[in-house]
Amino acid sequence: MAETKARTPRGPNAERRAATRAKILSAGVKCLAEFGYAATSTPLVARMAKVSRGSLLHQFPTKIELMLAVAEHAWIVQRDFIRAQVAANPPGRDQFIGGVQAVWKGLQLSEAIAVMEIMIAARTDAELRERFKAFLGQTESSMHRTRRRMAEGLLGAPDHVAEVDAIAHLTLSALRGLALETVFIGRPTAEADKVLALLENIRRRMADEISVEQQPRVRNL
Structure with missing residues (x-):
């Protein structure tokens, strides 16, 4: 998905439309997070x-x-939150490992819950499913670009883009499933820390292996 840029309002009517749109999208997130997809309606x-x-x-x-x-708006909010969380860590290895906690915190946002509500509803709504799949394809393209930058910039390992892509996908899928258990079903979160620690350890080992590969090899004399 291309980076979304704020549109410059042109005149008072455009400003009112933009303000109305923002209120609607915010209310859509709140409605989905509080009441779920089935109870969400345009009148509500x-x-x-x-x-x-x-x-x-x-x-x-x-x-x-x-x-x-709402899904696009919510995804952008969640994406920017996660990026800010990652950026709070020292660049490089720490940001790569810190991505686990950043994603987990991002999945606690109302916006993340709203997107998951829509995702679940898409299973039984054919039109929503097809259009939501296209939306997911756009978000995945954007995330792939971010992961490539991480592999090339943070880790200095352009040859490991595929592995970074895979571990990022694993992290999101695992933590999204964990969020469904804890947020949607209400299961205790005691096991969450163990899952987070495991994912962090996987990233730590990967970063260490890449670091070893990046070190100059000493030639035997």
Whole structure:
């Protein structure tokens, strides 16, 4: 997905539309996180956003259009949060290992819960499924570029892009499943620390192995 840039409003009408859109998307996230996908409807989101249903439908004619817009908005919020968390660590190996905690914290956000609600709903809604798959493809392309930069910049290991890609995918999949257990089902989080420690250890070993490979080899005299 291309980096999203803030659009420059043109005139008071554009500013009002942008403000209305922002309120609707924020309300959509809140509605999904609090009530779930099945209970989320355009009238409910409009009430929570404190806008008329006509204003909502003008920008998002159907629930699916609204949900896809909410998913994109929520993903950007989550992505930027995770990037900030990663950047708080020293560059290089620490940022690579710290990505585990960053992703886990990002999955606690209301925005992450909203995206997972939409993802689960896509299983039984054919139209939503096809369009959400396209959305996931765009986000995966963006994440792949980020992982490539991590492999090339943070770890200094451009030959290990595939491995970094795989470990990042493993991290997200494992922690998303853990979030489903703890956030959606309400199981105790006592086991979460063990999973996080295991994923961190996997990344630590990978970083150490790459570091050894990157060291200049001493030639035998």
